[in-house]
Amino acid sequence: MSQYFHSVTLDKDKCKGCTNCIKRCPTEAIRVQNGKAKIIKERCIDCGECIRICPYHAKKAITDPFEKIFEYKYKIALPAPTLYGQFNNTSDINTILTGLIKLGFDAVFEVARAAEIVSLASKKYIQTANIDTPAISSACPAVIRLIGVRFPNLIKNILPIQSPMEVAARIAKKETSEKMGLDFKEIGVFFISPCAAKVTSTKSPVGIKGSFVDGVISLKEIYLKLAPMIHKINQPMNLATAGMKGIIWANTGGEAMAVGKENCIAVDGIHNVIQVLEAMEDEKLQDIEYAELLSCTGGCVGGPLVVENNFVAKARIKQIALKNCREDNEKNNDYLDKIDVLWDHPITYKPIMKLDNNMVEAMKKMEMLDNIYKQLPGLDCGSCGSPSCKTLAEDIVRGFANETDCIFKLREKVRILAKEMIDLESKMPPSFQKE
Amino acid sequence: MHNNSNVFSLHFDVNGEDFSLAGEASSSVKKVLKQLGVSPEVTRRVAIAMYEGEINMVIHANGGDADVIITPAEIRIVLQDSGPGIPDIELAMQEGYSTAPDNIREMGFGAGMGLPNMKKYTDELYITSEVGKGTRVEMVVKVQ
Numbered sequence: 001m002s003q004y005f006h007s008v009t010l011d012k013d014k015c016k017g018c019t020n021c022i023k024r025c026p027t028e029a030i031r032v033q034n035g036k037a038k039i040i041k042e043r044c045i046d047c048g049e050c051i052r053i054c055p056y057h058a059k060k061a062i063t064d065p066f067e068k069i070f071e072y073k074y075k076i077a078l079p080a081p082t083l084y085g086q087f088n089n090t091s092d093i094n095t096i097l098t099g100l101i102k103l104g105f106d107a108v109f110e111v112a113r114a115a116e117i118v119s120l121a122s123k124k125y126i127q128t129a130n131i132d133t134p135a136i137s138s139a140c141p142a143v144i145r146l147i148g149v150r151f152p153n154l155i156k157n158i159l160p161i162q163s164p165m166e167v168a169a170r171i172a173k174k175e176t177s178e179k180m181g182l183d184f185k186e187i188g189v190f191f192i193s194p195c196a197a198k199v200t201s202t203k204s205p206v207g208i209k210g211s212f213v214d215g216v217i218s219l220k221e222i223y224l225k226l227a228p229m230i231h232k233i234n235q236p237m238n239l240a241t242a243g244m245k246g247i248i249w250a251n252t253g254g255e256a257m258a259v260g261k262e263n264c265i266a267v268d269g270i271h272n273v274i275q276v277l278e279a280m281e282d283e284k285l286q287d288i289e290y291a292e293l294l295s296c297t298g299g300c301v302g303g304p305l306v307v308e309n310n311f312v313a314k315a316r317i318k319q320i321a322l323k324n325c326r327e328d329n330e331k332n333n334d335y336l337d338k339i340d341v342l343w344d345h346p347i348t349y350k351p352i353m354k355l356d357n358n359m360v361e362a363m364k365k366m367e368m369l370d371n372i373y374k375q376l377p378g379l380d381c382g383s384c385g386s387p388s389c390k391t392l393a394e395d396i397v398r399g400f401a402n403e404t405d406c407i408f409k410l411r412e413k414v415r416i417l418a419k420e421m422i423d424l425e426s427k428m429p430p431s432f433q434k435e
Numbered sequence: 436m437h438n439n440s441n442v443f444s445l446h447f448d449v450n451g452e453d454f455s456l457a458g459e460a461s462s463s464v465k466k467v468l469k470q471l472g473v474s475p476e477v478t479r480r481v482a483i484a485m486y487e488g489e490i491n492m493v494i495h496a497n498g499g500d501a502d503v504i505i506t507p508a509e510i511r512i513v514l515q516d517s518g519p520g521i522p523d524i525e526l527a528m529q530e531g532y533s534t535a536p537d538n539i540r541e542m543g544f545g546a547g548m549g550l551p552n553m554k555k556y557t558d559e560l561y562i563t564s565e566v567g568k569g570t571r572v573e574m575v576v577k578v579q
Contacts, residue, residue, distance in 0.1 A: 152475035278462060281479065282486050354472040359507045359578075362471045363443045394470075 007061045007199035008046050010037050014058035019382035021050035021059060026270045027146065031395070032385035042352045045145040046197035047270045047295045048304030061196035061305060064215035066225065069104060072188025072214065074176060077105040078168045081112040081242070081250040082194040082300045084320050085313035086223055087230060091320050093247075094236035099226045100192075101237065107176065108239055111191070112246030114168035117332050119245060119258035121161050121341045126261065126290065132157045134265070134280060134288040137255055139163050141197040142295035143273055144206050144347070151277050152349035160343035162208060164249065165191050165198060169212035170339050190215045192222050194303030197295070207343035218305045243326035250317045252299035256292040264290040269297045355397065369397045377408045443471070443505045449489055449514075451498025460501045461485040471505065473578060481510050481576050484556040487549045488514045488572055494539050495519065496570065509558075512574045520566040528554065 017035040022028075029043035030050060037050075037058070050059040069075040077100045084093055097108045118139070126135050136157045138144055147154050162170075169189045176187050191198060193216045202211040248254030253266040265288055267276050273293045279285050296302035301317060302310035355369070356362040373393035384405040386392040395401035404410045445467065447460035461482050468478040485501070492499040496518020504511040521527045527534075530551045554560050559575035 150469075153479045278465075281465070282458070282461070282482055349475060351469070351472060353466075353469045355470050357472065359472055360441060363441065363505065363507070366443050366467065366471060 005200060005203045006039065006041055006044050006046055007063070007196040007203075008039065008044060008048060008051060009060060009062055010039060011058045011060055012036055014056045016056055016058070018055070019387075020053050020055060022382055022385070022387040024049045024053040025387065026274060027149065028387050028391050030387070031400075032382075042350070043149065045142045045149070045295075046200045047142040047146075048196045049270060051196065051304040061199060061218065063193065063196075063199055063218040063221070063305070064190070066103075066217055066221055068215045068217075069188055069190055073186040074107070074180060074182055075105045075188045075190065076172045076176065077108045077190055077192060078111050078114075078165060078172065078213070079108060079192045080165070080194055080219065080300060081110070081115065081247045081317065082303060082306060082313065083192055083219055083222070084112075084247065085250060085301055085316040086219070086306065086308045087227065088308075089231050091316060091323070092236065093240040093242075093320065093324065094238060095230060095233050096226070097239040098233050098236040099230045100222075101239075102229065102233070103222075103225055105190075107172070109168050109172040110240065110242040110246070111164045111168045112242035112249060113329065114171065114246070115164040115249040115255075116243060116246040116258065116329055117167055117171075117335050117339075118161055118164045118341065119249075119255070119260075120332055121336055122159055122259045122290075123261075124336075125159055125161060126259075131159065133286055134291040135159050136280075137259075137290070137292045138207065138343075139249070139255060139292075140294045141195070141201040141206065142270065143293045145197070145200075146270070146273070146295075147277065148206065148347050149350050149352050150274075151281055152351070153281055154277060155347055155349060157280070158207075158347075160207065160346070162341050162343065163198075163201070164246075165193075165201075165213060166208065166211060167339065167341050170341075171335060173212055174339065188214045190217055192217050192219055194219045194300050194306045195296075196304055205345070206347050207345060209345045219303070220305050220307055223307045240324070241329065242324070243329060244321040244324050247317065247321040247324055250300045251314050252294055253292070254299065254317075254321075256290060259290055259292075261290040263288055264292065266292040266294075268294045268299055268302070270295045355394075365397045369393045372396050372403065375403070375409070376406055379408070381407075383407045441506055443467075445503040445505075447501040447503075449492050449498045449501050451493050451496065454493060457490050457493040458486050460489055464503050467505075468510070473505075473510070477510070477576055477578055480556040481512065484553045484574050484576065485512050485514075487552045488512065488574070491549045491572075492516045492518070494535055499569075506578075508578055510576045510578065512557075512572075512576075514572040514574075515569065516571075517569040520568055520570055521562070521564040522566050524562050524564060 015036045017032045022030045027043045029040045031038050100108050138159050138161055172189050173187050191213050199216040202213040205211050245258035252268040256264040256266045267273050298310035298314050301313040355365040376389040378389050380388040384392050386395050450456050465482040496516035499516030502513040528550050557574040558577045561573040564570040
């Protein structure tokens with residue numbers, strides 16, 4: 001898999017080349033070229049903002065088709081807790097999980113359960129390891145990627161703990177293999193995802209060498225299959241094991257609550273997250289112990305692959321969580337002994353904003369950039385295909401664009417040209433001049 | 436803006452009227468340093484020292500001018516204001532010493548860490564001040 005695999009991609013046929021996505025992208029990763037949007041792979045963090053904003057639905061997340069599960073002898077579904085808040089006719093977790101079995105899965109392992117284990121591990125890590133504050137949750141893959149390209153000084157603040165999805169996959173594979181005597185290859189573990197960045201994190205993982213997840217199925221796709229049959233389930237199997245603290249992870253603030261740190265912040269929406277990361281980088285938030293930073297508004301319930309309105313889903317998740325007020329699962333501590341939940345592959349800074357490897361050259365380019373920028377109209381209209389005048393200046397310096405890509409600059413040049421033509425017209429040679 | 440190829444300078448008017456804008460200059464500098472490929476550690480030190488200086492100008496001097504001169508060897512930050520000046524620079528350098536008014540302290544600032552932090556995060560710090568006229572702070576962070 002290439003270094004820059006991305007789930008978020010473009011459907012060229014649907015793209016009209018408008019400016020909606022380029023203006024919305026938090027990492028300035030999209031340009032419009034030849035009438036179509038183009039994603040700069042190095043910069044994309046798979047947050048899914050462009051998927052949400054595109055009025056033509058030209059941005060999509062690549063996920064695995066449901067049918068892929070049948071390539072495996074034993075199929076395990078790993079539903080994200082967000083799934084529980086999607087249905088207006090049931091809030092019973094057992095019913096929803098039974099639905100997954102009826103669709104063809106042999107077993108389920110709730111990611112909410114793994115979230116409880118991750119909460120426990122996070123709590124222990126903050127207590128025992130010497131981590132810089134605020135400790136940043138590693139659960140949101142878009143945020144982790146963002147830190148890796150834009151906030152290098154904060155990499156050391158990230159809790160080096162695997163995501164609930166990954167922990168769920170590891171437990172599910174290990175337990176099933178031991179219980180059923182199956183080879184890892186015969187067991188297919190499928191995450192049911194509200195999130196595009198999760199797909200990316202299984203194909204080109206961050207923090208871990210390889211993912212145990214065999215496929216990621218879009219929550220939307222599963223919803224379409226589950227919704228028509230779910231009300232027909234009269235006798236649900238007893239499959240649910242996750243408690244409140246795991247289920248509430250679907251909402252912003254859930255994680256922070258489960259980790260149980262009083263002095264914490266929970267931030268959602270990628271643009272808000274960037275503001276908070278800026279403040280952290282300037283060491284303005286050091287009295288905060290734990291920071292839950294989620295790319296999507298509302299948390300995972302606001303993911304780009306969900307069906308239900310995120311505010312409705314959030315309220316529903318809260319109710320479901322309160323109903324499932326189990327005592328903390330006793331087995332969770334055993335899992336921590338059996339499964340290594342820590343990262344095994346530290347992330348490194350990718351300085352994608354750098355203008356040149358040589359600082360003197362970079363300074364020359366910076367000077368050029370500044371001069372070009374001063375000549376641009378400063379409207380940030382996006383008509384040139386870059387999100388702002390500043391990024392156009394940057395693109396010109398990098399050699400990807402021209403000054404005349406700016407329609408105002410072009411108009412100015414046309415005007416000068418037109419004026420010159422008029423001037424020339426009046427300067428006919430004497431022999432051609434007429435009275 | 437300088438035209439010498441090995442120097443890149445930035446100028447900012449630090450607005451003393453609007454507290455919420457304090458930190459804008461240091462934030463812009465941070466972005467530029469990342470584009471120039473300056474190491475994360477040096478960028479961090481410059482940003483924090485400059486932010487402290489900027490806040491000081493807003494709290495005590497109703498704003499001022501900030502100049503940042505970048506060369507491949509060092510980053511020099513010069514902050515100049517026409518505020519009340521510092522009567523005793525040695526005293527002002529002590530951790531916890533502050534003359535910030537109550538309304539600023541209520542906002543969580545004025546803990547007396549500004550100048551000590553500026554010293555901590557820079558390689559060189561020069562302060563000249565005249566009571567009633569203003570203060571000039573010059574800070575240098577070495578790139579290597």
